Amino acid sequence: LATQVRGLSGHASLAEDEGMLFVYQSPQILSFWMQDMRFPIDIIWIDERKIIVGIASNISPDTFPQLFSSAAPVRYALEVSAGWVDRHGVVAGDQIVW
Numbered sequence: 175l176a177t178q179v180r181g182l183s184g185h186a187s188l189a190e191d192e193g194m195l196f197v198y199q200s201p202q203i204l205s206f207w208m209q210d211m212r213f214p215i216d217i218i219w220i221d222e223r224k225i226i227v228g229i230a231s232n233i234s235p236d237t238f239p240q241l242f243s244s245a246a247p248v249r250y251a252l253e254v255s256a257g258w259v260d261r262h263g264v265v266a267g268d269q270i271v272w
Contacts, residue, residue, distance in 0.1 A: 187213055193254040201247035211235040214256035219244040224270040232256045
């Protein structure tokens with residue numbers, strides 16, 4: 175739980191091919207903040223069917239204490255470097271395969 179709360183806080187950067195996946199036991203509305211973040215990120219909200227149901231793009235560290243929340247219950251959240259979503263053409267409705 176502490177790792178989920180901390181997330182990428184304190185990390186200096188994130189490589190283009192890296193991300194942090196948050197996995198929850200059951201679908202829920204999730205809220206994230208940018209406390210102690212050093213770089214902007216995109217957050218991809220993913221439901222239990224592994225469908226992207228929302229995206230928060232280019233969230234800056236200076237937005238703290240603002241919360242960024244999923245609009246629907248999700249089981250997964252994926253944090254990637256800012257701009258990753260646009261560079262890869264990821265949109266709501268896409269299905270995640272892993």
